[in-house]
Amino acid sequence: MADKVLDAKGLNCPLPILKAKKALKDVPDGGTLEILATDPGAVADFQAFSRTTGNELIEHSEEGGVYKFLLRKTA
Numbered sequence: 746m747a748d749k750v751l752d753a754k755g756l757n758c759p760l761p762i763l764k765a766k767k768a769l770k771d772v773p774d775g776g777t778l779e780i781l782a783t784d785p786g787a788v789a790d791f792q793a794f795s796r797t798t799g800n801e802l803i804e805h806s807e808e809g810g811v812y813k814f815l816l817r818k819t820a
Contacts, residue, residue, distance in 0.1 A: 749778050
């Protein structure tokens, strides 16, 4: 179970990333943030976000048009 869950459903790029960046401030180092989004572009966005910030994208999946991302805060 994630330390924090962010519901970004219904938001389009770049809002899911911006809200995730803000939410990560409340997650302890080594903790996890689960993000729920409906924007198909979020897949590439969170992959790029992980590469550029150093936060680990542990997993991502899609079910019924909802994309779920699990990030581990590393910095």
